[in-house]
Amino acid sequence: MDAAFYTRRGGLYESSELTRGPWDPGSQHAGPPAALLGREIERMPSEGPRQVGRVTFEILRPVPIAPLSVEAEVVRPGRRVELIEAVLSDGERALIRATAWRLREAELDLPVGVTSAGSQAAGGRSATLSPGSRPPGPDQGEPAPFFPTGEEVGYHTAMDYRFVAGDFLAPGPATVWMRPRHPLVAGEETTPLERVLLAADSGNGVSATLDFERFVFINVDLTVHLNRLPSGEWVCLDSVTIPERNGVGLTDTALHDELGPIGRAAQTLLVADRSA
Numbered sequence: 001m002d003a004a005f006y007t008r009r010g011g012l013y014e015s016s017e018l019t020r021g022p023w024d025p026g027s028q029h030a031g032p033p034a035a036l037l038g039r040e041i042e043r044m045p046s047e048g049p050r051q052v053g054r055v056t057f058e059i060l061r062p063v064p065i066a067p068l069s070v071e072a073e074v075v076r077p078g079r080r081v082e083l084i085e086a087v088l089s090d091g092e093r094a095l096i097r098a099t100a101w102r103l104r105e106a107e108l109d110l111p112v113g114v115t116s117a118g119s120q121a122a123g124g125r126s127a128t129l130s131p132g133s134r135p136p137g138p139d140q141g142e143p144a145p146f147f148p149t150g151e152e153v154g155y156h157t158a159m160d161y162r163f164v165a166g167d168f169l170a171p172g173p174a175t176v177w178m179r180p181r182h183p184l185v186a187g188e189e190t191t192p193l194e195r196v197l198l199a200a201d202s203g204n205g206v207s208a209t210l211d212f213e214r215f216v217f218i219n220v221d222l223t224v225h226l227n228r229l230p231s232g233e234w235v236c237l238d239s240v241t242i243p244e245r246n247g248v249g250l251t252d253t254a255l256h257d258e259l260g261p262i263g264r265a266a267q268t269l270l271v272a273d274r275s276a
Helices: 031-042 119-123 192-200
Strands: 006-009 012-015 050-059 069-076 081-089 094-104 159-167 170-180 215-219 221-226 235-243 248-257 260-273
Touching (some): 012 069, 031 050, 170 192, 192 221
Antiparallel strands (some): 006 012, 050 094, 069 081, 159 170, 170 235, 221 260, 248 260
């Protein structure tokens, strides 16, 4: 079994079978490459602590299970906010482009109960993100079978799932806690941002409303907003997918950790009949 999603060799990242996605055995799930781009973004030098507040991934083409390169640059520098662009490529073509806002972190004296981990958010309703109570924790969830991909090893075996509502094979909204079973990059500890990005692209899979064997519902992008980074190893996806008859769909995912809401993710979907 591979020890990590990627192994760094020189300036390239060798992809393991753990990155394999559900749509094509030769292509990656978008979660690992998104996390690899996030790794490069958060490692960009800065004058002080900064957090990614929003990152958008434009998925230009399928990502092969092959050696990859990642490059990033600051395109809008600033003392308080900066915009970073990053590109994942196979040496010949850009595969995913990412843009991210990094915001300066500073300790503030805020009123009690207004933050995501405050009494108001944890006790009943979140004032800013996801209505309703905080989801049950991962210790109250159950594992569930993945879609029948026909592959023994892939992203579906590299992640740990605990469903507290719905599952992969039950159509409709779902709430699931996720954590990676392996490091993103061999020899490195997976960071909180990387953990979020490894999981966030799964929203359309966990909340699928259509038969996986008849339809595809592939996302062409992923946008993740974060009010804070997760605490602990689990990330919760509270997701709903809405497909339309014109072949376009949307997945909306509220993101949580065990303290409360941490952000939101959205995916634009191409919906199609496999026989077409």
